[in-house]
Amino acid sequence: xxxxxxxxxxxxxxxxxxxxxxxxxxxxxxxxxxxxxxxxxxxxxxxxxxxxxxxxxxxxxxxxxxxxxxxxxxxxxxxxxxxxxxxxxxxxxxxxxxxxxxxxxxxxxxxxxxxxxxxxxxxxxxxxxxxxxxxxxxxxxxxxxxxxxxxxxxxxxxxxxxxxxxxxxxxxxxxxxxxxxxxxxxxxxxxxxxxxxxxxxxxxxxxxxxxxxxxxxxxxxxxxxxxxxxxxxxxxxxxxxxxxxxxxxxxxxxxxxxxxxxxxxxxxxxxxxxxxxxxxxxxxxxxxxxxxxxxxxxxxxxxxxxxxx
Amino acid sequence: xxxxxxxxxxxxxxxxxxxxxxxxxxxxxxxxxxxxxxxxxxxxxxxxxxxxxxxxxxxxxxxxxxxxxxxxxxxxxxxxxxxxxxxxxxxxxxxxxxxxxxxxxxxxxxxxxxxxxxxxxxxxxxxxxxxxxxxxxxxxxxxxxxxxxxxxxxxxxxxxxxxxxxxxxxxxxxxxxxxxxxxxxxxxxxxxxxxxxxxxxxxxxxxxxxxxxxxxxxxxxxxxxxxxxxxxxxxxxxxxxxxxxxxxxxxxxxxxxxxxxxxxxxxxxxxxxxxxxxxxxxxxxxxxxxxxxxxxxxxxxxxxxxxxxxxxxxxxxxxxxxxxxxxxxxxxxxxxxxxxxxxxxxxxxxxxxxxxxxxx
Numbered sequence: 001x002x003x004x005x006x007x008x009x010x011x012x013x014x015x016x017x018x019x020x021x022x023x024x025x026x027x028x029x030x031x032x033x034x035x036x037x038x039x040x041x042x043x044x045x046x047x048x049x050x051x052x053x054x055x056x057x058x059x060x061x062x063x064x065x066x067x068x069x070x071x072x073x074x075x076x077x078x079x080x081x082x083x084x085x086x087x088x089x090x091x092x093x094x095x096x097x098x099x100x101x102x103x104x105x106x107x108x109x110x111x112x113x114x115x116x117x118x119x120x121x122x123x124x125x126x127x128x129x130x131x132x133x134x135x136x137x138x139x140x141x142x143x144x145x146x147x148x149x150x151x152x153x154x155x156x157x158x159x160x161x162x163x164x165x166x167x168x169x170x171x172x173x174x175x176x177x178x179x180x181x182x183x184x185x186x187x188x189x190x191x192x193x194x195x196x197x198x199x200x201x202x203x204x205x206x207x208x209x210x211x212x213x214x215x216x217x218x219x220x221x222x223x224x225x226x227x228x229x230x231x232x233x234x235x236x237x238x239x240x241x242x243x244x245x246x247x248x249x250x251x252x253x254x255x256x257x258x259x260x261x262x263x264x265x266x267x268x269x270x271x272x273x274x275x276x277x278x279x280x281x282x283x284x285x286x287x288x289x290x291x292x293x294x295x296x297x298x299x300x301x302x303x304x305x306x307x308x309x
Numbered sequence: 310x311x312x313x314x315x316x317x318x319x320x321x322x323x324x325x326x327x328x329x330x331x332x333x334x335x336x337x338x339x340x341x342x343x344x345x346x347x348x349x350x351x352x353x354x355x356x357x358x359x360x361x362x363x364x365x366x367x368x369x370x371x372x373x374x375x376x377x378x379x380x381x382x383x384x385x386x387x388x389x390x391x392x393x394x395x396x397x398x399x400x401x402x403x404x405x406x407x408x409x410x411x412x413x414x415x416x417x418x419x420x421x422x423x424x425x426x427x428x429x430x431x432x433x434x435x436x437x438x439x440x441x442x443x444x445x446x447x448x449x450x451x452x453x454x455x456x457x458x459x460x461x462x463x464x465x466x467x468x469x470x471x472x473x474x475x476x477x478x479x480x481x482x483x484x485x486x487x488x489x490x491x492x493x494x495x496x497x498x499x500x501x502x503x504x505x506x507x508x509x510x511x512x513x514x515x516x517x518x519x520x521x522x523x524x525x526x527x528x529x530x531x532x533x534x535x536x537x538x539x540x541x542x543x544x545x546x547x548x549x550x551x552x553x554x555x556x557x558x559x560x561x562x563x564x565x566x567x568x569x570x571x572x573x574x575x576x577x578x579x580x581x582x583x584x585x586x587x588x589x590x591x592x593x594x595x596x597x598x599x600x601x602x603x604x605x606x607x608x609x610x611x612x613x614x615x616x617x618x619x620x621x622x623x624x625x626x627x628x629x630x631x632x633x634x635x636x637x638x639x640x641x642x643x644x645x646x647x648x649x650x651x652x653x654x655x656x657x658x659x660x661x662x663x664x665x666x667x668x669x
Contacts, residue, residue: 093594105347266468267472276457
């Protein structure tokens with residue numbers, strides 16, 4: 001029981017960076033822009049978060065800096081994919097390369113340093129609940145903030161005017177334009193905000209989870225988040241489920257490794273990736289129609305006002 | 310006064326060249342600014358890249374050694390991109406090709422070099438093709454995003470290879486390094502002209518000519534291009550999309566698999582962890598920069614190969630992380646993507662006078 005609780009708590013913790021990145025990407029994809037550069041943005045977030053925490057001694061400033069850097073990178077993506085109508089898949093790959101290279105170069109002086117980070121605290125009353133309390137309410141601020149973010153995003157998409165405008169732009173930009181919505185401006189806004197959240201996910205790894213910086217320390221989590229968006233069928237609650245599931249596999253595999261099982265480590269490390277494919281496959285088979293219905297219809301398609309199809 | 314963009318009816322061919330060159334130059338300028346801000350002299354860095362890649366005959370041959378797998382893999386992804394299938398998994402397909410080739414050497418060693426190499430190439434092609442074909446079937450049958458599936462298959466392939474080189478196939482005399490025993494001489498692709506360039510070069514030249522013919526001059530290539538540019542028209546014309554996806558993915562994976570086999574058989578002579586310097590991803594840049602043109606990709610691969618050699622020189626000479634040149638690769642892609650706007654659109658200043666530039 002004790003082991004189970006600690007594995008589940010670890011699952012939430014290691015799922016949190018993926019959750020932030022997934023939520024950011026959902027926000028971006030809902031408005032019709034596909035940003036595949038999550039890995040690069042997370043790395044830049046992880047680096048800038050760590051660097052600012054280290055140099056100012058204030059981890060909160062680090063998180064804020066990461067958010068800002070993420071927004072700047074989102075601005076680049078928005079400029080190329082919204083204003084210039086460039087290919088979004090290739091732009092995302094470019095972002096991945098740029099972010100990986102730039103964070104490696106800029107972080108070369110930070111290797112081997114550690115920071116104080118942000119400590120966790122238990123939420124009174126909630127943390128005393130059986131099982132749930134230890135798993136969900138004895139974490140750190142960023143984990144609690146991510147719960148709130150899930151709820152806020154869900155309500156935003158389904159129950160607010162700006163949220164519906166955002167979805168209109170992602171589903172049918174032409175109709176949204178005819179309604180008088182500023183399609184380009186809306187796409188810019190949510191691409192930039194989404195990238196900020198993605199970077200925050202990266203910063204969670206370096207500032208709170210590991211408290212050190214290492215080259216390409218996100219280890220493919222950005223790409224996992226891209227897959228999680230589809231797993232979650234663009235629903236924030238399912239994104240949380242997916243992220244914790246993934247975090248659980250990661251935590252479980254670390255335990256197995258520590259316990260010295262006979263299964264070789266590389267094979268264990270394959271698990272999350274195999275799981276991602278299987279989950280995608282089952283979702284596509286089972287809810288094939290639902291996936292295509294939930295995907296923003298204009299995802300990845302540039303919009304130019306003056307052109308007709 | 311306002312900037313307006315108008316779609317060009319047709320873009321002159323010289324624009325492609327000029328815009329691409331200008332984009333690459335701008336990328337180097339932007340990269341230089343970035344390096345400068347990081348306290349690295351861009352002139353020293355660029356000079357070091359140029360000298361290490363083109364400085365002598367030996368340097369040129371080393372650049373070609375990097376360009377070989379890049380060009381081969383770029384042909385593989387080009388095939389998919391022509392059909393607008395995003396095969397991001399060439400890296401994993403190359404890993405599987407290399408792994409299978411090594412398995413053949415380990416379990417079916419032969420006396421005859423030609424037979425040995427043929428069997429290795431065949432096995433690598435089938436295995437790589439299968440690895441990509443899985444993603445193709447998932448895409449064709451259940452519409453699973455090939456971007457995600459090929460990417461996840463990359464990580465699986467890398468771990469699979471690590472499992473063997475760290476575990477059952479590890480050379481006991483390798484002092485703990487994750488690598489297999491050296492291959493038998495029959496399993497080595499001959500190297501040419503006393504350099505490390507291997508016989509795969511001939512294969513690459515033939516393949517690129519063949520791909521150019523297949524894509525531009527055959528009915529099959531035409532169908533693939535139509536499916537890439539206008540899926541709806543292709544559907545109405547009765548083209549079988551599902552079958553083509555699987556076939557194109559299989560062929561693409563097969564080429565990538567052979568590239569992986571050539572790398573271990575021609576260059577390294579054994580299977581080791583991390584044998585590919587992320588060629589699978591870099592090849593995507595090559596394919597894109599060469600506008601999906603097979604012969605042109607040879608040239609582009611050579612230039613990007615120079616960047617990779619330069620990255621190693623920066624690591625040794627200036628103590629920068631090997632990943633630093635990825636900044637340049639990313640910037641080049643950014644600027645080329647941005648530049649494409651200028652040959653698709655004409656930018657005009659709109660002075661807001663009636664009847665001038667206000668037409669819809």
